Amino acid sequence: MSSQLINQYYRAEKLPHIWCPGCGHGIITRAVSQAIHNMGLDKDKVCIVSGIGCSSRAPGYMDFNTLHTTHGRALAFATGVKMARPELEVIVISGDGDAAAIGGNHLIHAARRNINITTIVFNNNIYGMTGGQYSPTTPTGDLATTAPFGNIDKSFDIANLAAAAGATYAARATAYHVPQLTKYIENGIKNKGFSLVEAISVCPTYYGRKNKKGTVVDQMNWLKDAAVDVKAAQKLTPEQMEGKFLIGEFKNVTEPEYTQEYQKILDRFKKER
Amino acid sequence: MMKKNNVKFMQGNEACVAGAIAAGMKFYAGYPITPSTEIAEVSAQLLPKVGGKFIQMEDEIAGMAAAIGGSLAGLKSMTATSGPGFSLKQENIGYAAIAEIPCVIVDVQRGGPSTGLPTAPSQGDIMQAKWGTHGDHPVIALSPSSVRETFDLTVRCFNLAEKYRTPVMLMLDEVVGHMREKIVIPDASEIEVIDRIKPEPGDSNYQPYKVKEGQIVPAMAAYGDGFRFHVTGLIHDESGFPSNSHEVADKLMTRLMKKVEDNLDDIIAFEENHIEDAEVVVLSYGGTARSAKSAMKKAREMGLKVGMFRPITIWPFPEKRVAEIAKNVKAIIVAEMNYGQLVLEVERVVKNAAPIYHVGKINGEVITPDEILAKIKEVL
Numbered sequence: 001m002s003s004q005l006i007n008q009y010y011r012a013e014k015l016p017h018i019w020c021p022g023c024g025h026g027i028i029t030r031a032v033s034q035a036i037h038n039m040g041l042d043k044d045k046v047c048i049v050s051g052i053g054c055s056s057r058a059p060g061y062m063d064f065n066t067l068h069t070t071h072g073r074a075l076a077f078a079t080g081v082k083m084a085r086p087e088l089e090v091i092v093i094s095g096d097g098d099a100a101a102i103g104g105n106h107l108i109h110a111a112r113r114n115i116n117i118t119t120i121v122f123n124n125n126i127y128g129m130t131g132g133q134y135s136p137t138t139p140t141g142d143l144a145t146t147a148p149f150g151n152i153d154k155s156f157d158i159a160n161l162a163a164a165a166g167a168t169y170a171a172r173a174t175a176y177h178v179p180q181l182t183k184y185i186e187n188g189i190k191n192k193g194f195s196l197v198e199a200i201s202v203c204p205t206y207y208g209r210k211n212k213k214g215t216v217v218d219q220m221n222w223l224k225d226a227a228v229d230v231k232a233a234q235k236l237t238p239e240q241m242e243g244k245f246l247i248g249e250f251k252n253v254t255e256p257e258y259t260q261e262y263q264k265i266l267d268r269f270k271k272e273r
Numbered sequence: 274m275m276k277k278n279n280v281k282f283m284q285g286n287e288a289c290v291a292g293a294i295a296a297g298m299k300f301y302a303g304y305p306i307t308p309s310t311e312i313a314e315v316s317a318q319l320l321p322k323v324g325g326k327f328i329q330m331e332d333e334i335a336g337m338a339a340a341i342g343g344s345l346a347g348l349k350s351m352t353a354t355s356g357p358g359f360s361l362k363q364e365n366i367g368y369a370a371i372a373e374i375p376c377v378i379v380d381v382q383r384g385g386p387s388t389g390l391p392t393a394p395s396q397g398d399i400m401q402a403k404w405g406t407h408g409d410h411p412v413i414a415l416s417p418s419s420v421r422e423t424f425d426l427t428v429r430c431f432n433l434a435e436k437y438r439t440p441v442m443l444m445l446d447e448v449v450g451h452m453r454e455k456i457v458i459p460d461a462s463e464i465e466v467i468d469r470i471k472p473e474p475g476d477s478n479y480q481p482y483k484v485k486e487g488q489i490v491p492a493m494a495a496y497g498d499g500f501r502f503h504v505t506g507l508i509h510d511e512s513g514f515p516s517n518s519h520e521v522a523d524k525l526m527t528r529l530m531k532k533v534e535d536n537l538d539d540i541i542a543f544e545e546n547h548i549e550d551a552e553v554v555v556l557s558y559g560g561t562a563r564s565a566k567s568a569m570k571k572a573r574e575m576g577l578k579v580g581m582f583r584p585i586t587i588w589p590f591p592e593k594r595v596a597e598i599a600k601n602v603k604a605i606i607v608a609e610m611n612y613g614q615l616v617l618e619v620e621r622v623v624k625n626a627a628p629i630y631h632v633g634k635i636n637g638e639v640i641t642p643d644e645i646l647a648k649i650k651e652v653l
Contacts (some may be wrong), residue, residue, distance in 0.1 A: 044497065047497070066503045067504050068507070069338065073335070076331075079302075080341060080343040081345060081346045081496060083326050085346040085347065085496060085497050087497065105335075262328075266321050
């Protein structure tokens, strides 16, 4: 199945990719293309926009309309594309640093507008491209090249940040939970509004190595064991949730979508034109 | 023929939007900032009426980014700002330069640095227009002196952006942006509108960054047209994909610089007054050029041989003509509302051919004709 996806949705001549052996980003990128395949989207009508960082190299390998922008600004560029051509299915691929640090303002405002863009955040808890500095999702106490004595920052919950800011769809899965991840991406694209799917990745080269998380297999096993579905979590005590994190669909509601609301303004003046 | 309803009493900022719409602007993305805000307000009002779209973004950076996105999706796009916002937009202006995305950036200059003098005029961003974003890049920047010229130059900014596939800057100052005067809006039939060249529909050999024989820039497809191309701010080859090759970098960067450098005669515009017999030439632009013209007239009335040179295109600077003029004059006076910016370019170009004097101001007040006249008397 993978090779079929590569043939159909990838610029195979651009492979191999730049990601390190064991990186989770390839799995997540595959899930994005699998979701697009499952939905039968027209490749000419899909626009994938990214910022800067490891995750943001993904669109270069993908055979769609692709736009690799500046650090943190993918959503702002994507907003321009979506406003100009609302018929395009606009997908943003971002990372934890790109989406939640330098691009945090664009993230909350795209969510607030409920513009029909689906954002997939490849969250590897670190700045990988620059060599392992702490990001807004590096857990407190963990090590990074810029947190040699342990990270004293608190970390962001990106999916719930987006939900609180007004996203009408917010979900989280991991590079281990691929069928769920694929389904959530599909649901995000189907949602006529701003959707955010946080995909927890693994970074064996920097985050994993710095924090002695073992082999890639150990890290994937940790994703398997530590992730608890949001529904199952309701039956667990705070003690049982210690060291775990939530996956699942956190928000799925219908609200007026931005470009459709603008279209109503345009329709008002149609007769005059 | 002058139609009665084409005669308006307008602000420079309003004329800018009128010009943009006449040039085919269909998308505006921006952020409110004094003294440019009317450009956003009037765009919000007028764009839906012509089937265009307006969005107020969350910050200046996003305004620039969204304008680029809109242009990539096929709409002529503009953003407007002032000093602090111009600083914030710089990174994405560089992106538009390397990715060759046509768009227009209006900077209504106010006193700086930082928050400075929000409601007072300045011409302190002239060097920023050239050097504001990092790295070498082509720059086109125009500066109007009147409300009507603001209309005309906004049209020209769009045309140059489309023709050369590059961000183009309209450097207004608070004087011209907020000044109201009579303007005769030209009929649509009198306005030349240039659109970007597009690839042939279904061209299976389309390369987004390959310049075809006889063309200045690569044809530009829009997202959704069926070409599925890649755009990046990294150095890229003709296919649009990133490359670390020094050869590719050299080829791309040279082509970007040359597309402006090889077309100076098409891009550069200036106005001359009484240059033929002038012993002193006042070089001035934007709002300050109005005072310079007045000073020149007063000097002429007094029998002094004074001329005036007004660069309409600030970047690329009309260096050939200024160097020529310098050979035949006793002095050049550069008047501008800053501590000495375009004067540096004049010095670079003129070298030792004529002494150069500067009349500058950085307190938020306009330079008066008398101040320029005093300098004329001093140097003559």
